[in-house]
Amino acid sequence: MAGSIPLKTKYSNEINARKKPSGDSKLVRIVLIAIAVLFFVIMLLVPLISVFVKAFEQGTKVYLAAISDPIALSAIKLTLLTIAIVVPVNTIFGIIAAWAVSKFKFKGKNILITIIDLPFAISPVVAGLIFVLLFSTSHGLLAPVLNELGLKIIFAPPGIILATLFVTLPFVARELIPLMESQGTAEEEAALTLGASGFKTFWLITLPNIKWALLYGIMLTAARAAGEFGAVSVVSGHIRGLTNTVPLHVEILYNEYKFSAAFAVASLLTVIAIINLIIKNISDWKISQQFK
């Protein structure tokens, strides 16, 4: 959901970044900082650390066994396949949509942005359900066609990929649109006036300007594709070794009281999340450099 925060003001105020004096007394300051730090530690830091502590509770041997188990490996393989399809498709869509939305003025722009945002607002379970309603071979709208062709989408990898495409659709577009809007079209117009083709203009002018936001958008898409649980759980059918993704495998291990194994596999996803945050911070910093 990261992209759904109103980013419009995010990039416009960087010039104003002077050090501000605070009128608060020292006591107020210390008390507020203490509350903030305490809340942060209890709500975020402890849950984060506990994943790794629990993962290694029974030693590295159990940890390695859990992540090299054949069922775990097949779950990792399916998750990687999902990422390999979803990330390029939604990255290309995100760039195209961001170009259409941010470089032109047209009626209905806000409606279009709202529709692109829709997957953020919809419960993951409902996101899974809508594809069941379309593609289920027993209840789906397209059931006759699918049965005729012998295709299986729900309770099979294609369903997982479709649901993941849906939930990760907005990320790249949402990262790019505010940035590209704030950058305007002057540079592109100059390049075009000098005779560059449309594609050349995008490749040499626009892309270098948006590369950090794009990278972060791609990382968010990949992380969500790896970690999506609700939507995928509805369409997957939980067939072990066949339609289990990494988060679903975590759920199964946890429900079987194999806690150390569950946390070991979960720690892999947590590492992806941490890499994600590092890239986000680099990208924010690089973008603020551009605006200086």
Next chain:
Amino acid sequence: MNLSIKPIKLKQQSVIPGFGLTMGITILYITLLILIPVAMVFVNSSTLGLKSFWEIAASPRVLASLRVSFGTAFLAASINAVFGLLMAWVLERYSFPGKKLIDGLIDLPFALPTAVAGISLTTLYAPNGWLGRLFEPLGIKISYTPLGITVALIFISFPFVIRTVQPVLHSFDTEVEEAAACLGASRFQTFRKIIIPELLPALITGFALSFARALGEYGSVVFISGNMPMKTEITPLLIRTKLEQYDYSGGTAVAAIMLIISFAMLLVINLFQWWAGNRHKMR
């Protein structure tokens, strides 16, 4: 004076190429992947007929799940509004060791898969967990109660308020505060009469985003809630349960209710963002 009638133009003239192509692909993609699938929920619900739709919607178990979902999501969003405002203030106005680290880790709930958050929080707040152990002597149970659901929802919607309030605080003119102080206002008066009104649109937007996200959350709650029908069963889980029992029409009807709520939330959020944006432009 120009008396010629202006033709209604959908798009303003521009030298930038590729409008037709990019707009065409965008509309095609969102139609296939978003509009048609989402419309299916309403198409399927409408075949139910109003009477049976109402019977499902008003059934005690559905109503109980909506009560749990709304109650916990509202509580979580409220707590996040208070602490989010405080965190944003502290991160924006004060400097202290570790501030960069905190600021960098705020978005963790967006990056961490919900299932991981779910098992981690459940283990922590279980009666023998690191944090649950502290509450056990007080007779407070967290995991497997509505309180546990609230904790999970606070976690997953944690960054919204901070990230909406922060940029407004960042661009806030401290001179206004100084002027208020010069005119004899106490710090609390300044906060209440100058700062809060200015932050209110962003704060409400953040609250609404938290609330909307918390309402639809599934992955983390399913572990910590214990999933007892009528007590700790949230609406998304009820949809899931109905689907597993092959009650597709029941699940779809409940999904339609949730979708309508999502659309209403989206409308409210957009109105507030528009309001906040306009206030920003005026200055």
